Amino acid sequence: MQKKVNLILVVDDEVEVQRLFQQRFRKRIQSGELAFQFASNGVEALKVLQENTSISMILTDIRMPEMDGLSLISKLVELEAPPKAVVLSAYGDMQNIRMAMNYGAFDFITKPIDFTDLEITIDKTLAFVNHIEEQQRKLDEAQQQLRAHEQQEIALAQAKEIAESANKAKSAFLASMSHEIRTPMNGVLGMVQLLATTELTPEQRNYLEIIGNSGNALLKIINDILDFSKIEAGMIDIEKEPLILEDVMKSVCEILGKQATDRDIHLQYYINPDIPKTLLGDSARLRQILINLLANAIKFTKHGNVSLSVNPYILYDADPNHYGLVFIVEDTGIGIRRDRLHLLFQPFSQGDSSISRKYGGTGLGLVICKRLVELMGGTIWVESQGNMGGNPPAEYLSNPESTPNQGSKFSFTIIADKALESFTPNLINLPRMRPAIADSSPKRDLKILLAEDDLTSQKIFNLFMKRIGYRVDIANNGLEAIEMLQRQSYQIIFMDVQMPEMDGITATQKIRQEIEAQPWIIALTANAFSEDQQACFDAGMNDFLTKPVQLDNIIHVVNRYTQQSH
Numbered sequence: 001m002q003k004k005v006n007l008i009l010v011v012d013d014e015v016e017v018q019r020l021f022q023q024r025f026r027k028r029i030q031s032g033e034l035a036f037q038f039a040s041n042g043v044e045a046l047k048v049l050q051e052n053t054s055i056s057m058i059l060t061d062i063r064m065p066e067m068d069g070l071s072l073i074s075k076l077v078e079l080e081a082p083p084k085a086v087v088l089s090a091y092g093d094m095q096n097i098r099m100a101m102n103y104g105a106f107d108f109i110t111k112p113i114d115f116t117d118l119e120i121t122i123d124k125t126l127a128f129v130n131h132i133e134e135q136q137r138k139l140d141e142a143q144q145q146l147r148a149h150e151q152q153e154i155a156l157a158q159a160k161e162i163a164e165s166a167n168k169a170k171s172a173f174l175a176s177m178s179h180e181i182r183t184p185m186n187g188v189l190g191m192v193q194l195l196a197t198t199e200l201t202p203e204q205r206n207y208l209e210i211i212g213n214s215g216n217a218l219l220k221i222i223n224d225i226l227d228f229s230k231i232e233a234g235m236i237d238i239e240k241e242p243l244i245l246e247d248v249m250k251s252v253c254e255i256l257g258k259q260a261t262d263r264d265i266h267l268q269y270y271i272n273p274d275i276p277k278t279l280l281g282d283s284a285r286l287r288q289i290l291i292n293l294l295a296n297a298i299k300f301t302k303h304g305n306v307s308l309s310v311n312p313y314i315l316y317d318a319d320p321n322h323y324g325l326v327f328i329v330e331d332t333g334i335g336i337r338r339d340r341l342h343l344l345f346q347p348f349s350q351g352d353s354s355i356s357r358k359y360g361g362t363g364l365g366l367v368i369c370k371r372l373v374e375l376m377g378g379t380i381w382v383e384s385q386g387n388m389g390g391n392p393p394a395e396y397l398s399n400p401e402s403t404p405n406q407g408s409k410f411s412f413t414i415i416a417d418k419a420l421e422s423f424t425p426n427l428i429n430l431p432r433m434r435p436a437i438a439d440s441s442p443k444r445d446l447k448i449l450l451a452e453d454d455l456t457s458q459k460i461f462n463l464f465m466k467r468i469g470y471r472v473d474i475a476n477n478g479l480e481a482i483e484m485l486q487r488q489s490y491q492i493i494f495m496d497v498q499m500p501e502m503d504g505i506t507a508t509q510k511i512r513q514e515i516e517a518q519p520w521i522i523a524l525t526a527n528a529f530s531e532d533q534q535a536c537f538d539a540g541m542n543d544f545l546t547k548p549v550q551l552d553n554i555i556h557v558v559n560r561y562t563q564q565s566h
Contacts, residue, residue: 004130005032005033005034005035006033006034006035006056006057006126007035007036007037007052007054007055007056008034008035008036008037008055008056008057008058008059008122009036009037009038009039009045009048009049009055009057009058009059009083010036010037010038010039010058010059010060011038011039011040011041011042011044011045011058011059011060011061011064011069011072012038012040012059012060012061012064012088013040013041013061013064013065014061017038018036018038020113020115021036021038022036024115024119025119034122037052037055040064040065041064041065041066041067041068042060042064042066042067042068042069042071042072042075043066043067045058045060045067045072046067046072046075049076049079049083050079053080053081055083056083056084056126056129056130057083057084057085057086057106057122057125057126057129058072058073058076058083058084058085058086059085059086059088059109059118059122060072060073060085060086060087060088061087061088061089062087062089062091062096062100063089063091069085069087069089069100070099070100070103072085073085073087073100073103073104073105074103074104076104077104083129084106084125084128084129085104085105085106086105086106086107086108086109086121086122086125087100087105087107087108087109088109088111088113088118089108089109089110089111090110090111090112092108092110092111096108106125106128107121107124107125109121116501117500131169135165135166135169138162138165139162139166142158142159142161142162145158146158146159181218181222182219182222182526182547182548184456185215185218185219185222185547185548186454186456186457186460186526186547186548186549187456187457187459187460188211188215188548189212189215189216189219189548189550190457190460190461190463190464190548190549190551191460192208192211192212192215193212193464193550193551194460194463194464194467194551195208196208196212197467215548219548224364224365224368225364227288227364227368228364228367228368231368231371231372236285236371236372236375238281238282238285238375238376239281239282239284239285239534240280240281240282240417241280241281241282241283242278242279242280242283242419243278243279243280243281243282243283243286243416244277244278244283245271245275245277245279245310245325246271246277247283248283248286248287248290249269249271249290249308249310250269251287252269252287252290252291252294252308253267253268253269253294253308255291256291256294256295256298259295259298260298260306263298263301263302263303264303265298265301265303265304265305265306266304266305266306267294267298267305267306267307268305268306268307268308269307269308269309270307270308270309270310271309271310272309272310272311272312274312275310275311275312275325276323276418276419278419279323279325279416279417279418279419280416280417280418280419281376281414281416281417282376284533285372285375285376286376286414288368288372289327289369289372289373289412290308290327290329292365292366292368292369293329293369293410293412294306294308294329295365296365296366296410297329297330297331297333297408297410298331300331300333300334300408301331301332301333301334301407302333302334304331304332304333304407305330305331305332306329306330306331306332307328307329307330307331308327308328308329309327309328309330310325310326310327310328311325311326311328312324312325312326313325313326313413315415316395317415320418321417321418322415322416322417322418323415323416323417323418324413324414324415324416325413325414325415325416326411326412326413327411327412327413327414328409328410328411329409329410329411330407330408330409330410331407331408331409332406332407333406333407333408334407335384335385335406335407335408336382336384336385336387336389336408337385338385338387341382341384341387341388341389341390342389344366344382344389344390345366345367345370345380345389345390345391346367366380369412370390373412373413373414376414376415377414377415378412378413378414378415379391379392379393379412379413380410380411380412380413381396381410381411381412382408382409382410382411383408383409383411384407384408384409385406392411393413446470446491446492446558446562447473447488447489447490447491447492448465448470448471448472448473448490448491448492448493448494449472449473449474449475449481449484449485449490449492449493449494449519450462450472450473450474450475450493450494451474451475451476451477451478451480451481451493451494451495451496451499451504451507452474452475452476452494452496452499452524453476453477453496453499453500454496457496457524457547458474460549461494461549461554462474464549464551464554465554467551468551468554468555468558470558472494473490476499477499477500477501477502477507478495478499478501478502478503478504478506478507478508478510479501479502479507480501481493481495481507481511482502482507482510482511482514482515485511485515485519486515489517489519490519491519491520491561492519492520492521492522492558492561493511493519493520493521493522494522494524494545495507495508495521495522495523495524495541496524496525497523497524497525497532497536498525498526504523504524504525504536504539505535505536505539508521508536508539508540508541509539509540511540512539512540520542520543520561521540521541521542521543522541522542522543522544522545522557523536523541523543523544523545524545524547524549525544525545525546525547526546526547542561543557543560543561545557
């Protein structure tokens, strides 16, 4: 098969650009991997595109005579197969970037051109284009096969394969977009926290609270989409690590304590005394399920009680190392109508269409819980107003007297592994409130370095640290962080994971290998999954913060360092 030549159209009125491209990509041009065609403005570019339909992508300047780059991008939709366009411009402010994206640009590179970044962007864009073309090619082939075969079973099997492939591509795209949104959300919610510590009028504070609540609601939606997309793409693995139920259930109730207190809800949890203190399982995923179910229970309960309990669950498999658990989340809230129960565990569905308007949400939370429970070897079901929905175990017998007439009872099972140790539980009522921000007074003079490439995140973090009395030096990537460490020692490094030139994982590994005075390294990342956290720890990091970063979380990790370093 002949190797495909990726033809790139460069639209720029600067003659020097042609020479730079020819020189920079000489080897890839000579190898037949890349080819370039040039146009000096949008009008010339459209003529080229009409005459040559094999162009893979466009690199275009914005400001040019006769027709500018944005006008060119807006006209690409008129083509039968419009190529992806990447903007090259000296005007790299957020307004121009946003405008370019609104016109349909695939990406944005700021002049003067960093050809290393440009080459990465070209490869990324071509990979995306080739992936779409490959998917389209496979789809076309499958459609031809479907038309060629008369047997319905073969046609259905091929259609299923295509659907699964498209679903994985969609999930990967959603995961990427959700990640990209979290970084600017760090700036929005960070400024909300900082503004909240200043002198404000009651009206201003009310406005600020609305912004904060809206930002957190958006972040919840982003997290749901990211979780759902990773599950759909088969990218979730269940860990087998020490699982201490007391720690998990207590932390979940502490996280949701303020919400419960604000609604005058009595929140409590119970652990059966027969359950061992330590088991083996995925505490992060279990915590995620419990937070979702308890948050729903609190949201749909005006006042009253919300309880969480866990008991042993008899397993009928032959593995003696397995240990079954059944969790129950029960509330005294509004309950669920019988005719809506079957919708609860379906994607993008809620128990009632009016629920979405009144309470918000994506309708993904319970679907995520269901998929995670199934990955843990269990099943999930709900009882409300004398009715049952979901997928209870085959041996489960519903007791009408135990089915709540008011509120709802969500139950789920999981399979953990046995571990040595015992445990003595008891009924523990939740403390009334947990302080939103810990003691922020500096405990000691610390040399702190922030490695972060996003300018907004740099400013927010710097303001956070000034607020609690610390001074911060800033490195724009992992390479700069190592160079600064070679000149002077730092006790704490806040290390962003995704950076140009050298990412945080690589930088941490080099620091652990090459730097004599070892710092305490705290990961900063928009990736919120347990596997991302484990990758940071495997690289040698000491702690982990998820973007958008909260001021109280920064204080906690700094205090953890000062306590362990004494």
